[in-house]
Amino acid sequence: MRRTTFKILGTGCVGLGLVGAFLPLLPSTIFFILAAGCFARSSPALEARILNHPVFGPPVIAWREHGAIGKKSKTLAVAGMAFGYGVFLFTSQPALWLGLGVGLFIAGCAAYVLSRPGVPKKPAAETCPNRL
Structure with missing residues:
Protein backbone atom coordinates (compact mmCIF):
# COMPACT_ATOMS: atom_id res chain seq x y z
CA MET A 1 0.00 0.00 0.00
CA ARG A 2 2.80 2.45 0.92
CA ARG A 3 4.74 1.76 -2.30
CA THR A 4 1.60 2.22 -4.38
CA THR A 5 0.85 5.53 -2.66
CA PHE A 6 4.37 6.84 -3.33
CA LYS A 7 4.20 5.64 -6.93
CA ILE A 8 0.88 7.48 -7.46
CA LEU A 9 2.25 10.64 -5.81
CA GLY A 10 5.42 10.42 -7.93
CA THR A 11 3.41 10.00 -11.11
CA GLY A 12 1.29 13.03 -10.20
CA CYS A 13 4.41 15.08 -9.55
CA VAL A 14 5.85 14.06 -12.92
CA GLY A 15 2.59 15.16 -14.55
CA LEU A 16 2.73 18.56 -12.82
CA GLY A 17 6.41 18.86 -13.73
CA LEU A 18 5.65 18.23 -17.38
CA VAL A 19 2.89 20.84 -17.34
CA GLY A 20 5.28 23.24 -15.60
CA ALA A 21 7.85 22.70 -18.33
CA PHE A 22 5.43 24.36 -20.78
CA LEU A 23 3.67 26.92 -18.59
CA PRO A 24 5.85 29.92 -17.73
CA LEU A 25 4.71 30.50 -14.13
CA LEU A 26 4.43 26.89 -12.97
CA PRO A 27 7.78 25.52 -11.80
CA SER A 28 8.83 22.10 -13.05
CA THR A 29 12.03 21.23 -11.21
CA ILE A 30 10.45 21.10 -7.75
CA PHE A 31 7.91 18.56 -9.00
CA PHE A 32 10.67 16.38 -10.46
CA ILE A 33 12.58 16.60 -7.15
CA LEU A 34 9.43 15.48 -5.33
CA ALA A 35 8.78 12.75 -7.90
CA ALA A 36 12.32 11.39 -7.53
CA GLY A 37 11.84 11.31 -3.76
CA CYS A 38 8.57 9.41 -4.12
CA PHE A 39 10.05 6.99 -6.63
CA ALA A 40 13.07 6.41 -4.35
CA ARG A 41 10.56 4.87 -1.93
CA SER A 42 8.52 2.98 -4.49
CA SER A 43 10.28 2.35 -7.82
CA PRO A 44 14.06 2.64 -8.23
CA ALA A 45 13.64 2.21 -11.99
CA LEU A 46 11.42 5.29 -12.26
CA GLU A 47 13.76 7.23 -9.97
CA ALA A 48 16.65 6.31 -12.28
CA ARG A 49 14.68 7.56 -15.30
CA ILE A 50 14.32 10.98 -13.69
CA LEU A 51 17.95 11.14 -12.56
CA ASN A 52 19.22 10.08 -16.01
CA HIS A 53 16.96 12.44 -17.95
CA PRO A 54 19.15 14.89 -19.90
CA VAL A 55 17.03 17.96 -19.06
CA PHE A 56 15.38 17.26 -15.72
CA GLY A 57 18.05 15.02 -14.17
CA PRO A 58 20.92 17.48 -13.54
CA PRO A 59 18.87 19.96 -11.45
CA VAL A 60 17.43 17.10 -9.37
CA ILE A 61 20.92 15.67 -8.78
CA ALA A 62 22.32 19.14 -7.90
CA TRP A 63 19.54 19.59 -5.36
CA ARG A 64 20.05 16.14 -3.84
CA GLU A 65 23.82 16.34 -3.59
CA HIS A 66 24.36 20.02 -2.73
CA GLY A 67 20.99 21.68 -2.09
CA ALA A 68 22.00 23.80 -5.07
CA ILE A 69 19.99 25.88 -7.52
CA GLY A 70 21.58 27.16 -10.74
CA LYS A 71 21.97 30.90 -11.33
Whole structure:
Protein backbone atom coordinates (compact mmCIF):
# COMPACT_ATOMS: atom_id res chain seq x y z
CA MET A 1 0.00 0.00 0.00
CA ARG A 2 2.80 2.45 0.92
CA ARG A 3 4.74 1.76 -2.30
CA THR A 4 1.60 2.22 -4.38
CA THR A 5 0.85 5.53 -2.66
CA PHE A 6 4.37 6.84 -3.33
CA LYS A 7 4.20 5.64 -6.93
CA ILE A 8 0.88 7.48 -7.46
CA LEU A 9 2.25 10.64 -5.81
CA GLY A 10 5.42 10.42 -7.93
CA THR A 11 3.41 10.00 -11.11
CA GLY A 12 1.29 13.03 -10.20
CA CYS A 13 4.41 15.08 -9.55
CA VAL A 14 5.85 14.06 -12.92
CA GLY A 15 2.59 15.16 -14.55
CA LEU A 16 2.73 18.56 -12.82
CA GLY A 17 6.41 18.86 -13.73
CA LEU A 18 5.65 18.23 -17.38
CA VAL A 19 2.89 20.84 -17.34
CA GLY A 20 5.28 23.24 -15.60
CA ALA A 21 7.85 22.70 -18.33
CA PHE A 22 5.43 24.36 -20.78
CA LEU A 23 3.67 26.92 -18.59
CA PRO A 24 5.85 29.92 -17.73
CA LEU A 25 4.71 30.50 -14.13
CA LEU A 26 4.43 26.89 -12.97
CA PRO A 27 7.78 25.52 -11.80
CA SER A 28 8.83 22.10 -13.05
CA THR A 29 12.03 21.23 -11.21
CA ILE A 30 10.45 21.10 -7.75
CA PHE A 31 7.91 18.56 -9.00
CA PHE A 32 10.67 16.38 -10.46
CA ILE A 33 12.58 16.60 -7.15
CA LEU A 34 9.43 15.48 -5.33
CA ALA A 35 8.78 12.75 -7.90
CA ALA A 36 12.32 11.39 -7.53
CA GLY A 37 11.84 11.31 -3.76
CA CYS A 38 8.57 9.41 -4.12
CA PHE A 39 10.05 6.99 -6.63
CA ALA A 40 13.07 6.41 -4.35
CA ARG A 41 10.56 4.87 -1.93
CA SER A 42 8.52 2.98 -4.49
CA SER A 43 10.28 2.35 -7.82
CA PRO A 44 14.06 2.64 -8.23
CA ALA A 45 13.64 2.21 -11.99
CA LEU A 46 11.42 5.29 -12.26
CA GLU A 47 13.76 7.23 -9.97
CA ALA A 48 16.65 6.31 -12.28
CA ARG A 49 14.68 7.56 -15.30
CA ILE A 50 14.32 10.98 -13.69
CA LEU A 51 17.95 11.14 -12.56
CA ASN A 52 19.22 10.08 -16.01
CA HIS A 53 16.96 12.44 -17.95
CA PRO A 54 19.15 14.89 -19.90
CA VAL A 55 17.03 17.96 -19.06
CA PHE A 56 15.38 17.26 -15.72
CA GLY A 57 18.05 15.02 -14.17
CA PRO A 58 20.92 17.48 -13.54
CA PRO A 59 18.87 19.96 -11.45
CA VAL A 60 17.43 17.10 -9.37
CA ILE A 61 20.92 15.67 -8.78
CA ALA A 62 22.32 19.14 -7.90
CA TRP A 63 19.54 19.59 -5.36
CA ARG A 64 20.05 16.14 -3.84
CA GLU A 65 23.82 16.34 -3.59
CA HIS A 66 24.36 20.02 -2.73
CA GLY A 67 20.99 21.68 -2.09
CA ALA A 68 22.00 23.80 -5.07
CA ILE A 69 19.99 25.88 -7.52
CA GLY A 70 21.58 27.16 -10.74
CA LYS A 71 21.97 30.90 -11.33
CA LYS A 72 19.57 30.93 -14.30
CA SER A 73 16.96 29.00 -12.30
CA LYS A 74 17.28 31.42 -9.38
CA THR A 75 16.81 34.37 -11.71
CA LEU A 76 13.75 32.84 -13.36
CA ALA A 77 12.25 31.82 -10.03
CA VAL A 78 12.60 35.24 -8.42
CA ALA A 79 11.40 37.02 -11.58
CA GLY A 80 8.39 34.68 -11.72
CA MET A 81 7.59 35.41 -8.07
CA ALA A 82 7.82 39.15 -8.65
CA PHE A 83 5.66 38.91 -11.77
CA GLY A 84 3.09 36.75 -9.99
CA TYR A 85 2.95 39.18 -7.08
CA GLY A 86 2.48 42.08 -9.47
CA VAL A 87 -0.37 40.26 -11.21
CA PHE A 88 -1.90 39.47 -7.80
CA LEU A 89 -1.76 43.13 -6.74
CA PHE A 90 -3.08 44.44 -10.04
CA THR A 91 -5.93 41.99 -10.55
CA SER A 92 -7.22 41.48 -7.03
CA GLN A 93 -6.43 44.84 -5.41
CA PRO A 94 -6.25 43.22 -1.98
CA ALA A 95 -6.65 44.87 1.39
CA LEU A 96 -3.42 46.32 2.72
CA TRP A 97 -2.92 43.55 5.29
CA LEU A 98 -3.40 40.83 2.68
CA GLY A 99 -1.11 42.48 0.14
CA LEU A 100 1.60 42.89 2.78
CA GLY A 101 1.15 39.33 4.03
CA VAL A 102 1.41 37.82 0.56
CA GLY A 103 4.37 40.11 -0.19
CA LEU A 104 6.19 38.96 2.96
CA PHE A 105 5.53 35.32 2.11
CA ILE A 106 6.83 35.74 -1.44
CA ALA A 107 9.84 37.71 -0.19
CA GLY A 108 10.63 34.87 2.23
CA CYS A 109 10.39 32.33 -0.59
CA ALA A 110 12.63 34.48 -2.79
CA ALA A 111 15.16 34.87 0.04
CA TYR A 112 15.26 31.09 0.48
CA VAL A 113 15.85 30.53 -3.24
CA LEU A 114 18.59 33.16 -3.32
CA SER A 115 20.26 31.71 -0.22
CA ARG A 116 20.80 28.31 -1.85
CA PRO A 117 24.30 27.65 -3.17
CA GLY A 118 24.96 27.64 -6.88
CA VAL A 119 25.60 24.44 -8.79
CA PRO A 120 29.27 23.51 -8.29
CA LYS A 121 31.39 22.93 -11.35
CA LYS A 122 32.74 19.38 -11.53
CA PRO A 123 36.10 18.52 -13.04
CA ALA A 124 35.82 16.66 -16.34
CA ALA A 125 37.10 13.43 -14.72
CA GLU A 126 34.15 13.40 -12.29
CA THR A 127 31.48 13.93 -14.93
CA CYS A 128 29.52 10.74 -15.48
CA PRO A 129 26.74 10.62 -18.12
CA ASN A 130 24.97 7.65 -16.49
CA ARG A 131 24.28 8.24 -12.82
CA LEU A 132 22.69 4.87 -12.03
